[in-house]
Amino acid sequence: MPERHEDRVAQASQSPAAVTRLAASWRRSMVKHGLDPARPPKLRRLMERELIDRRERLGQFVAIARPQLDQLFQLVCPTGCNVLMTDAAGIVLEQRVNAADAETFRNWGLWAGTDWSEQAEGTNGIGTCLAEGRQVTIHRDEHFYSRNTGLSCMDAPIWGPDGRLIAALDVSSARADHTERWNGLIAAQVAQSARQIEAAYFRASFPGARIVTATVEGAEDSALLLAVDKDDLAIGANRAARRAFGLEKEGQLRPRPASDLLGRDDDATGFEKAERAAVIRALARAEGNVSAAARALGVGRATLYRRMQRLGISENPGRLSRG
Structure with a gap:
């Protein structure tokens, strides 16, 4: 009988000295955040007013990022991908998706206002990128919850002019034919777009310099x-x-x-x-x-x-x- 995904995650998370970054994230999800890979909670979605408030708090940053999000989406939209940008807490603030794919990603929970922090969803592209402050790709069964194993998520952090983490940029795919090699190409574009947003916001933060x-x-x-x-x-x-x-x-x-x-x-x-x-x-x-x-x-x-x-x-x- 094949080993269940949640059993594999639990077993790999047992050792305090997890030997890979992925195992360390799984252990963090279980031990630090108290999540159970066999019992995924209901997706947490913000009310519209709270989402608007979060966008407004990052008003200039969001406005500067939007053209880059549009450009990134134009590059990846033919492959059926979803482009997301979150705040530092993992709440999705901005989204770009084809109308034909919208219902699919809404059902996955990859939608504006949803909490994709590691505290909420365990190991995933957005949450793990923010938790570790580095570019990550979480491919299918590398996710903590089995319900997310149909996804491939390529993410890069965006740092503010004060040196603090301000956002995560994500491209997610639910297509079964997306290989790790293809994900690598998308991940490179995500990283480039994140740096462009970061640089544009830095320049705007020092208008007289x-x-x-x-x-x-x-x-x-x-x-x-x-x-x-x-x-x-x-x-x-x-x-x-x-x-x-x-x-x-x-x-x-x-x-x-x-x-x-x-x-x-x-x-x-x-x-x-x-x-x-x-x-x-x-x-x-x-x-x-x-x-x-x-x-x-x-x-x-x-x-x-x-x-x-x-x-x-x-x-x-x-x-x-x-x-």
């Missing part, structure tokens, strides 16, 4: 974003930059000179290269006029001169070194 961006090879989050004010102080950093520069892990950033973070070594950092390129472009457009270039960059003439000196840039872009 210059955003310096760079990529660091091998970094967990490839894009580092730093918000620099008119006085050349770093006033904001995304999670990747906070980790890379050893800044406050969460919360408001203590302002410090951007030059202290960017460094002055002979070998230019990724940030310095990006800043140097921005200054050179501004000078070239201004035909070497430093005052005009400073206005275009939103800084004072004296500040731009200091940056040019630090970056080894002459006033005439035609004589700039390419080194």
Whole structure:
């Protein structure tokens, strides 16, 4: 007689030293959250008023995310997938689904207002992504409850400009022919869309600042974003930059000179290269006029001169070194 799904989950969850992330999540679902894989509770859905309140609390973020959700849905909708975005508590705030597939996903509970936290549904794409703060794919029988084993869920976390987890982005499929390889392709697109939402919200959170961006090879989050004010102080950093520069892990950033973070070594950092390129472009457009270039960059003439000196840039872009 084949082993039941709930028996397999319970057995794998017995050891406190679970050897895989999946087993650790199953154990967390049973021990920490007190869930029984053989007794799934009724799906928890918010009342409409509470859902509206949650959306309003994240008003600007939701508005910025919507175009990316639309774009992601256009990419995956031919495969019969459902696109969801939750808040940090696992409540579905936004949804994109084909009309022909709507009833299927509504029956699964993958619908606006539903609680998909690990506390409510055990191991699942949304809840486990939020619990562990990392990209996850929960494929079919990797789910905690047997009622969810017909689903494949690809999820990525979205981090706010304060370094805290703000949302999860999810693409779910109920199709039996979705293979793990196909899920991997979708998961890559989900991760990319999550980073785009994250970057757009970061930029919107510092409207008066210059955003310096760079990529660091091998970094967990490839894009580092730093918000620099008119006085050349770093006033904001995304999670990747906070980790890379050893800044406050969460919360408001203590302002410090951007030059202290960017460094002055002979070998230019990724940030310095990006800043140097921005200054050179501004000078070239201004035909070497430093005052005009400073206005275009939103800084004072004296500040731009200091940056040019630090970056080894002459006033005439035609004589700039390419080194």
